[in-house]
Amino acid sequence: MSLRWQAALLDPSVPGGWAVVHCRQQFLLDDNGVLFPRDWLKRLDLPLLSEQGLGHFDGEPVFLFELEFSAEVPGARWQGLRQFMQEDDRDLFRLLGYATQIGTWASQHRFCGSCGSPMKLRAGERAMHCPACGVQHYPRLSPSMIVLVTRGDELLLARSPRFAPGVYSTLAGYVEPGESVEQCVAREVREEVGVAIHAPQYIASQGWPFPHSLMLGFHAEYASGEIVPQPEEIEDARWFAIDNLPALPARQSIARYLIELYLARRLGRPEPVLPG
Ligand SMILES: NC(=O)C1=CN([C@@H]2O[C@H](COP(=O)(O)OP(=O)(O)OC[C@H]3O[C@@H](n4cnc5c(N)ncnc54)[C@H](O)[C@@H]3O)[C@@H](O)[C@H]2O)C=CC1
Ligand SMILES: [Mg+2]
Ligand SMILES: [Zn+2]
Structure with a gap:
């Protein structure tokens, strides 16, 4: 396994670190790449559906901003996951593939499929939990x-x-x-x-x-x-x-x-x- 990318549970209430911005298999990209300073992104007022701690890339903490729609950000553009796959950086593709799966899962499990209540992220586990009826949803495979x-x-x-x-x-x-x-x-x-x-x-x-x-x-x-x-x-x-x-x-x-x-x-x- 690669040392550059390592999945980990990070607490989104801790500030700082880097973030990738995902919406429907597309990532925000500028001349510095797909990793943006997280605190800077927070000031942009993006249509955020969910924020998740993903893991470490080159030893730095990386979070995910899952968006409702692919908002325009000055100086940046959107690029599809398949395009990243065809480029040479395997570790970056593994990070983005993971981010895609976690982001898709989080955006599709905002409400409980059993009782319709809003779901909450569980601490200490990659899971969404319904406080009303107790149902748990793990990332879909x-x-x-x-x-x-x-x-x-x-x-x-x-x-x-x-x-x-x-x-x-x-x-x-x-x-x-x-x-x-x-x-x-x-x-x-x-x-x-x-x-x-x-x-x-x-x-x-x-x-x-x-x-x-x-x-x-x-x-x-x-x-x-x-x-x-x-x-x-x-x-x-x-x-x-x-x-x-x-x-x-x-x-x-x-x-x-x-x-x-x-x-x-x-x-x-x-x-x-x-x-x-
Ligand atoms: N990594 C690789 O080299 C390759 C990966 N794949 C992947 O394999 C997977 C399956 O291949 P397909 O030929 O598309 O599947 P398939 O032959 O089972 O047919 C696809 C159809 O299955 C249904 N379907 C969609 N999601 C489903 C699910 N979760 N469970 C059951 N049925 C579902 C839909 O009606 C869809 O049109 C896809 O994710 C595809 O991207 C396919 C070829 C190469
Ligand atoms: Mg088939
Ligand atoms: Zn429920």
Whole structure:
């Protein structure tokens, strides 16, 4: 784990430190970056929904200002989390990914889902608490599987209509209540491309803040069936030869890691490093 970014519970009633400003997967940015002096931000009269202590970046305390709308701040602009992912600073992306998940959770749990009362931040724990009925809400995490299906020297890759033009990726999907991750892998592969697989092998995992997934990465060998793309979800799916692959997903994604790892093992090349 990196030393530059470390999550921690910080008390927002203590002044000082730095803050990032988030609204709907976007961060405020100026020529000095995304970290603003917190006491200076407080004087700006921003549309604040929630303030959270996040942790330490380069040893300095960092807080989050979660806004109701992306207000204009002179000399600053807004930039999306995906853009930060594609830039090279992994530690900064980890901080911003965490801030996104905490901010989204805090803004969506301002009122109790059971009785409608305003929720309060709990001391000593990352949790929202309803003083009226006692319900607690922790940050939301959605387990999702992601799988590379192969047939010898061929990789089964697919396109969602949301992808950048030409990009093909591994198959992914959310785990449903009552199923194991392995059952989810088999179900999603069947639903999205209509093929059957042999028992999937777990490879590695990755936290993924778009919006709050925990990606559980697998490899599976093809068993039977012809590719039939799921209408709406899958625009196109094909077998690609190992030496003739299409444009692939971002380097920082576990999708890319699963593909690169298979290529490395198959072709006897050095194995890639899992993006943290
Ligand atoms: N890190 C990586 O390399 C990659 C990550 N992913 C992530 O995997 C996750 C799942 O992938 P998809 O193919 O989009 O899922 P999917 O195949 O299950 O279909 C998405 C649909 O599931 C439903 N849904 C949304 N949120 C849900 C939830 N929390 N639980 C159950 N159903 C939900 C919605 O109807 C949505 O349109 C997404 O968060 C996506 O960003 C996907 C590909 C690569
Ligand atoms: Mg899917
Ligand atoms: Zn309540």
